[in-house]
Amino acid sequence: MSRLFPTLALIACLTFGCGSNEDQQTTTDRGPQTDEFVAPTESVDTDIAEGSSSVPDEATESLHIAPTDPTSSVHPKPLLAPGLLSRTTPAPKSAMVPPVDEAVVAPPEPYDVVRVFYGTNRNRTGSPNPKEFYGREQSDVSYGHCDVSIPKSHKKGKLESPSIWRFEFREDPKKHIVLLDVEEKSQHQFMSELQHVVWNSMKVVDTEHGPGLVGGEAFIFVHGFNNSFEDATRRCAQIAHDLKFQGAPILYSWPSQEKSSLDGYRADGHMAGWSEEHLINFVTQVSRDSGARRVHLIAHSMGNRIVSAALRRLTEQCVNQQIPRFNEVILTAPDIDADYFKTAIAPYITQTADRITIYSSSRDIALKLSSLFNPLARKRLGESGRELTVFPEYGNIDVIDASFVETDLFTLNHSYHASSPTVLNDIELLLAGYTTEERGLSSMFNRLAWRIREIGQQISDQVTSSQR
Structure with missing residues (x-):
């Protein structure tokens, strides 16, 4: 009998599906699950490849984010801090974030x-x-x-x-x-x-x-x-x-x-x-x-x-x-x-x-x-x-x-x-x-x-x- 219940559970999962309640929501509440949604990491991967980065493989693997609900108010943390990005790879200027004292320059006094x-x-x-x-x-x-x-x-x-x-x-x-x-x-x-x-x-x-x-x-x-x-x-x-x-x-x-x-x-x-x-x-x-x-x-x-x-x-x-x-x-x-x-x-x-x-x-x-x-x-x-x-x-x-x-x-x-x-x-x-x-x-x-x-x-x- 101890082996019967796992077997029945497996059959039920294959027959009816084993998703959570969140996976079964429809567009009338929070919208369908977007399995295709991934973080826009392609440009980062490209930059790293073109820059011959020394970032280890295990680090680049972490750039792929698990599927996340785009309507959620909780946003994923940055994958690579701007400072780290600027130190490890020659990212394009548009991706570079200068230090605060360089980014915010007070205008010269007019007199x-x-x-x-x-x-x-x-x-x-x-x-x-x-x-x-x-x-x-x-x-x-x-x-x-x-x-x-x-x-x-x-x-x-x-x-x-x-x-x-x-x-x-x-x-x-x-x-x-x-x-x-x-x-x-x-x-x-x-x-x-x-x-x-x-x-x-x-x-x-x-x-x-x-x-x-x-x-x-x-x-x-x-x-x-x-x-x-x-x-x-x-x-x-x-x-x-x-x-x-x-x-x-x-x-x-x-x-x-x-x-x-x-x-x-x-x-x-x-x-x-x-x-x-x-x-x-x-x-x-x-x-x-x-x-x-x-x-x-x-x-x-x-x-x-x-x-x-x-x-x-x-x-x-x-x-x-x-x-x-x-x-x-x-x-x-x-x-x-x-x-x-x-x-x-x-x-x-x-x-x-x-x-x-x-x-x-x-x-x-x-x-x-x-x-x-x-x-x-x-x-x-x-x-x-x-x-x-x-x-x-x-x-x-x-x-x-x-x-x-x-x-x-x-x-x-x-x-x-x-x-x-x-x-x-x-x-x-x-x-x-x-x-x-x-x-x-x-x-x-x-x-x-x-x-x-x-x-x-x-x-x-x-x-x-x-x-x-």
Whole structure:
């Protein structure tokens, strides 16, 4: 009897079929079984054959998948992982799956961003708009940083802005230098972030004298007459970008009245005087706490009055203390009485800087107008030609005549420090430590002054600041 039941079972299976319930389903429920369905492995087999793969036979046998229900939500696992496929056989490019970092490539940024740190004794307006963040009234010093766009198409010396001649009515960071945002910080946060940027900009390079440090520097830019906070920030960012500055650009913005009238000029003169004490404290903090290897001061136009007076007072206040030292003090188109500077400022300012460089021009129309506004002191320090002021008694004051550099048409020739590629190249070499002779300048008055030549632009192309 024990052999009878298996025999009967075999007969029943042959007679009625021995499939499962799933095999007997019809199209009214889940559809017929598709015995013909197999995984599409023919192309893989072909690729392996054509590539003379070293995959063993037992591995290729696993490429054939058992019949699977195509309507099932559970899909078979990949037979050969893309990484394994790429390692064992030269599969076609269409079958290759690159690593994630190659497959997903972020598009290039349409513009560069320069971070400008700032201190200002302008009032907060309460507006979230970066252009209107600070006003024209006096206040306590605020600290923070701004982000400014520099378009990829930027040309050295240009401050790209919308132009109605090009039918541009809105700012576009891809085309223009734009103040993107302003973020105010506490004094502690400001200095901490400044230290971080300064430290990260420092690197070791090989020089002819062995390993040396470059970067890790800071410059403080003080703007001139008739400048808004936005104007000054955009200009500071453009200068930093064009100088290829390795460090932290810093702006000190005083409350200019942003008026080009005679009344506005006089009001700005008063505001500049009231800002001296704030600037003294600010530059002292940066010099002492920023961690920068070298700190430079760059002043333009009326901003030279604030910088000069601040450095004089700083020297007077530190009679029995160590005077904060600045490496390069650059006075561009200085709107300050030349005789007053020579007698009352120069003896003090030379004690606070390694070198002082004064850029002047005989074509500066703005300074000629300033002489009319100051009838008792007609000669301005930033004027050259017959009005050029020299300092034979000081070995660390260089006077540069920039009368013959290129300037834009229909301008006052007053912003050549930032608009002339030749002057920017000279300042770049100056900050890198090159002397007037090394920068290719022409001697005037038996080396009491120097004239910029066009060759300065060629020299800058060959010599970069990282070489010193």
